[in-house]
Amino acid sequence: MSALEILQRQIVACERCPRLVAYRAEVGRIKRRAYRDWDYWAKPVPGFGDPRARLLLIGLAPGAHGANRTGRMFTGDSSGDFLYGVLFETGFASQPDSTSPSDGLKLKDAYISAAVRCAPPDNKPSVEEIRNCRPYLERELELLNNVKVVVALGRLAFDVYLRILRDHDTREEDDVPRRSKFVFAHDAEHFTGAGRPLLISSYHPSQQNTSTGKLTGAMFRAVFQRARGRLQPA
Numbered sequence: 526m527s528a529l530e531i532l533q534r535q536i537v538a539c540e541r542c543p544r545l546v547a548y549r550a551e552v553g554r555i556k557r558r559a560y561r562d563w564d565y566w567a568k569p570v571p572g573f574g575d576p577r578a579r580l581l582l583i584g585l586a587p588g589a590h591g592a593n594r595t596g597r598m599f600t601g602d603s604s605g606d607f608l609y610g611v612l613f614e615t616g617f618a619s620q621p622d623s624t625s626p627s628d629g630l631k632l633k634d635a636y637i638s639a640a641v642r643c644a645p646p647d648n649k650p651s652v653e654e655i656r657n658c659r660p661y662l663e664r665e666l667e668l669l670n671n672v673k674v675v676v677a678l679g680r681l682a683f684d685v686y687l688r689i690l691r692d693h694d695t696r697e698e699d700d701v702p703r704r705s706k707f708v709f710a711h712d713a714e715h716f717t718g719a720g721r722p723l724l725i726s727s728y729h730p731s732q733q734n735t736s737t738g739k740l741t742g743a744m745f746r747a748v749f750q751r752a753r754g755r756l757q758p759a
Contacts, residue, residue: 529668532661533571536642541657545643545650552589552644566596569643572665573598574636579673579756580617581722582608583662583682585729586641586650593644597626598637607730607745608678615749634756636672638665640685648731655685663689674752675722679729680709686724690717711740712748723755 540546553567570587587593591602599605600623609630612618617635622628641650641658650658666672666689677683687707707715707724715724727748734740 527576529572529576529665532664532668536569536571536661539569539642539658539661542643542654545641545645545654548646549589549593549643552593557590560590560594563594565594567593568596570596570598570639571642572636572638574632575634576636576669577671578632578634578636578669579671580635580752581666581669581672581675582635582637582678583675583686584637584639584678585648585681586639587644588648589644595625597623598639599623600625603732603735604730607735607740607742611742611745611749614746615753617749617753636665636669638662640682650681655681659685659689662686663693672722674725674755676725676727676748676752678727679731680726682729683707683709683724683726687717690721694718711744712751714751725752 549567553565556563556565570592584599587598588602588604591605592598592600595601599608605623609618609623610621612632612635613621617633619631619633620629623630640662641655642661643654643658645651645654662685675686677686709726711726711728713726715726717724725748727745728734728740730740730745
């Protein structure tokens with residue numbers, strides 16, 4: 526078993542946050558009418574993708590009736606439909622649909638993680654819950670040592686990733702610029718220091734963003750076209 530597989534098992538077994546443990550179980554018990562025949566995953570959701578990926582995506586947290594139901598990141602809800610369609614179009618996924626862990630989907634040169642691994646009420650994890658979960662992302666960053674580009678999906682993921690860089694910086698004092706130098710914006714590039722992955726910030730593909738037109742398919746596609754361009758040549 527690889528170190529990444531061991532980490533994934535540790536994530537699935539985590540019970541650090543009592544509120545999230547209770548909520549994910551409650552959602553799995555009550556269910557949504559459309560999914561009443563499903564046996565909900567209702568556990569922390571580990572990362573998913575190519576262990577040798579050069580592209581890392583960091584999301585917010587599992588959807589209550591999406592990844593918390595299926596057990597795979599961005600799988601089973603509208604956010605995932607939006608994301609995987611674009612990943613397929615830009616060559617990072619083998620198919621445009623993600624419905625369950627057994628649907629045959631493979632990521633190509635990409636890995637999907639999140640700031641928080643359990644579905645939080647109202648999609649709003651607490652500061653303590655984010656802090657409790659952060660070591661898992663830190664460990665993934667250590668193990669995914671081929672990553673050249675990080676796409677942060679939403680401001681929370683953007684902030685968590687930058688805090689990790691700042692807290693783990695053991696080089697010169699000013700090697701990581703001050704947080705104030707990083708301004709979150711859609712499809713924006715951020716240089717985080719020599720030898721570190723390029724950071725690209727993006728709006729999160731939440732239904733709230735996509736249904737209102739704040740994030741369109743063309744806008745989202747541009748993010749991954751940019752990432753693909755930065756990764757060339759393969």
